[in-house]
Amino acid sequence: xxxxxxxxxxxxxxxxxxxxxxxxxxxxxxxxxxxxxxxxxxxxxxxxxxxxxxxxxxxxxxxxxxxxxxxxxxxxxxxxxxxxxxxxxxxxxxxxxxxxxxxxxxxxxxxxxxxxxxxxxxxxxxxxxxxxxxxxxxxxxxxxxxxxxxxxxxxxxxxxxxxxxxxxxxxxxxxxxxxxxxxxxxxxxxxxxxxxxxxxxxxxxxxxxxxxxxxxxxxxxxxxxxxxxxxxxxxxxxxxxxxxxxxxxxxxxxxxxxxxxxxxxxxxxxxxxxxxxxxxxxxxxxxxxxxxxxxxxxxxxx
Amino acid sequence: xxxxxxxxxxxxxxxxxxxxxxxxxxxxxxxxxxxxxxxxxxxxxxxxxxxxxxxxxxxxxxxxxxxxxxxxxxxxxxxxxxxxxxxxxxxxxxxxxxxxxxxxxxxxxxxxxxxxxxxxxxxxxxxxxxxxxxxxxxx
Numbered sequence: 001x002x003x004x005x006x007x008x009x010x011x012x013x014x015x016x017x018x019x020x021x022x023x024x025x026x027x028x029x030x031x032x033x034x035x036x037x038x039x040x041x042x043x044x045x046x047x048x049x050x051x052x053x054x055x056x057x058x059x060x061x062x063x064x065x066x067x068x069x070x071x072x073x074x075x076x077x078x079x080x081x082x083x084x085x086x087x088x089x090x091x092x093x094x095x096x097x098x099x100x101x102x103x104x105x106x107x108x109x110x111x112x113x114x115x116x117x118x119x120x121x122x123x124x125x126x127x128x129x130x131x132x133x134x135x136x137x138x139x140x141x142x143x144x145x146x147x148x149x150x151x152x153x154x155x156x157x158x159x160x161x162x163x164x165x166x167x168x169x170x171x172x173x174x175x176x177x178x179x180x181x182x183x184x185x186x187x188x189x190x191x192x193x194x195x196x197x198x199x200x201x202x203x204x205x206x207x208x209x210x211x212x213x214x215x216x217x218x219x220x221x222x223x224x225x226x227x228x229x230x231x232x233x234x235x236x237x238x239x240x241x242x243x244x245x246x247x248x249x250x251x252x253x254x255x256x257x258x259x260x261x262x263x264x265x266x267x268x269x270x271x272x273x274x275x276x277x278x279x280x281x282x283x284x285x286x287x288x289x290x291x292x293x294x295x296x297x298x299x300x301x302x
Numbered sequence: 303x304x305x306x307x308x309x310x311x312x313x314x315x316x317x318x319x320x321x322x323x324x325x326x327x328x329x330x331x332x333x334x335x336x337x338x339x340x341x342x343x344x345x346x347x348x349x350x351x352x353x354x355x356x357x358x359x360x361x362x363x364x365x366x367x368x369x370x371x372x373x374x375x376x377x378x379x380x381x382x383x384x385x386x387x388x389x390x391x392x393x394x395x396x397x398x399x400x401x402x403x404x405x406x407x408x409x410x411x412x413x414x415x416x417x418x419x420x421x422x423x424x425x426x427x428x429x430x431x432x433x434x435x436x437x438x439x440x441x
Contacts, residue, residue: 077394120321122313161350163321164332166343173342175350183317193312246379246387249398261378291318 007114009140010184012150014205015114016259020238027225029109032062032243032254036095037127043091062254096131125191139202148177206270
């Protein structure tokens, strides 16, 4: 069984795009967001956890679409109904075992997955490692200011509120997504401390946006798969992934809706703000915290 | 152990906030917050909710018809020619709607049936308990 690859990153860090790009390699299979390791048993995915972030139903749709595609070779209403039965037959199984079953089914292709929800908890990431001790991990990072701005642009910053990224001052509290950027990246670093160095790499998402061919070829060499022009050409077309579009009406999502709507990749050089730049989500002149700046510098941001 | 070696211990990097690692809902309070912080956090939630309600009311005014409002919310699913996604043709959307309506009717009928049975079994249970407490006296 080919060891799977997991992308670990806070939300809004180019994960959908880069997951689909790597997944388009002829020796890989890019999955939608399965969210399996959020919970211990499959049936727990069918339990409502929150009425605050989107619809709980959405977090199951990636699994249903993946099962439909892998087992039925198509994503239709009927194939999704089959996938619901497939999941139902495995409701008492540990989610790690269910993931192993999927990975075996697509073997020898390398499963590539990213569910940003894994990174809010070290326990969730440890579940991945328990199921796949030889898994490889890419820690994908993005500059804290554009990432935080993007988090705040999504549903008025509900994610930041959900994880309590709040700056408490003497007489008021302000939603500040840089806290989530910092602490989620710290979660990832703490988790990666238990993963052998050769099974992990860190990459800045902006580098892939700017020099996709060189960076993707580098990832291929690290994974031990083909890095020729033809393979990299395939990776430049994330829109060709069967999961880079809306699914059937009973499992429409399984990924970021913006990505599902248009996933064509255009190389570009993202503009990186200075570390002492104004923060678009703060109107009180507060800048990045020293801890955030230090971590961003550790990741290679100037 | 010195402060430096503690810092360098694998897996021991510290966060700067009280980011919840297993959030259930924004309603659940992180236990490590002081009472004052809890009150401030509640104020942030109230402000967040009032902003959402304002945005909702603004949309309602724009689209008095609730169905049109829903349609507006999912417009992003359709392409520039107004066509639904390739994987979800109109026939499937209509058929799925009919299936859900039929399932709702089925579950409502089931719920009614179960409510009736619950009333019945409660009466039997009450009577049985009463009989145990006050057994009938043989004449």
